[in-house]
Amino acid sequence: METTAPIVDRWGGGTCPFDAGWKKVMMWSFIITDGLLFAGFLGGYGYARTMATVWPDQSTVFTLPFIAAMTFVLISSSATMASAVWSAQHGQRAVAVRYVWLTLVGAVLFLGMQAYEWTHLIEAGATLSGNPWGDALFGAYFFVTTGFHGSHVLIGAIVLLVLGINLARGRSTTENVEMAGLYWHFVDLVWVFIFTCFYLL
Amino acid sequence: MTDHADIGLKTYWVTWGILLGLTLLMIVLDQTPMARQLFVVVMLAAMSVKATLIAGTFMHLRAERLALMLMVVVGLFVTGAILFGLIVPDAFRILEMNSR
Incomplete structure (x- = not known):
């Protein structure tokens, strides 16, 4: 009874076991479920890759320095977003707004670079159902996974735009900046996996 | 909060x-x-x-708090690891079938 008492105290109702607001708990729940969706994409990619006899050689298909630049932009935007959250938490609203705008610039830049990369690949003959380099499934997995990630970046950019405007007008709370930050870091986190699995391995 | x-x-x-x-x-x-x-x-x-x-x-x-950390780590990484663990052997099985 002595050992179970603290658990009952914490989980018996009327308390906050995670010691976090409902927005944060819901955002983390979303991140877990959305993360599993990406895990499904990457798992499927790994499956197709393993059973394929001829998989396209990444050094032929992709321009790695360009992808490295895309990664640099996304990681940097994550750092500016973390700084925006920190500034908001410490009452520096104007600084937080500037960091949010910087993060938005990173988001737009990343989207532009992804559009350029996609255009380059499509012009080279890559489609959802085929490509000139090897296994036909390559295009399907690449476009669906990076496209789904890109759509998250686009949603993030819209969220950042709304957040920046509201924060500049004093209509947004620190908690909202934190939630936008969690989402944006998740987008960066997913890219870490995509970058490794699609472009390097 | x-x-x-x-x-x-x-x-x-x-x-x-x-x-x-x-x-x-x-x-x-x-x-x-x-x-x-x-x-x-x-x-x-x-x-x-x-x-x-x-x-x-x-x-x-x-x-x-540890409870939130565990929710994320167990929820995301362990479930993801089970997913990969289940499908990877099947991929190797198909690769072996195709190689014959």
Whole structure:
């Protein structure tokens, strides 16, 4: 009874076991479920890759320095977003707004670079159902996974735009900046996996 | 809402530097001749370190209560590992069938 008492105290109702607001708990729940969706994409990619006899050689298909630049932009935007959250938490609203705008610039830049990369690949003959380099499934997995990630970046950019405007007008709370930050870091986190699995391995 | 995040601004930018350094290292290793299995292990290790840094520092997970940390780690990584564990052997089975 002595050992179970603290658990009952914490989980018996009327308390906050995670010691976090409902927005944060819901955002983390979303991140877990959305993360599993990406895990499904990457798992499927790994499956197709393993059973394929001829998989396209990444050094032929992709321009790695360009992808490295895309990664640099996304990681940097994550750092500016973390700084925006920190500034908001410490009452520096104007600084937080500037960091949010910087993060938005990173988001737009990343989207532009992804559009350029996609255009380059499509012009080279890559489609959802085929490509000139090897296994036909390559295009399907690449476009669906990076496209789904890109759509998250686009949603993030819209969220950042709304957040920046509201924060500049004093209509947004620190908690909202934190939630936008969690989402944006998740987008960066997913890219870490995509970058490794699609472009390097 | 209780704020557990007590991570300084400097820590974020140090993390940013480490993430960039690791990314650069991965790219350099990609251009370096290396046994395939070793390359895969090193890349997956670097990827895991980067993911942990982002989740732990940028997303403040390391400053959260253990219950929240476990919810994320068990919910995401363990379920993901089970998913991979279930489908990878089947992929090898099909590869073997195709090779015959």
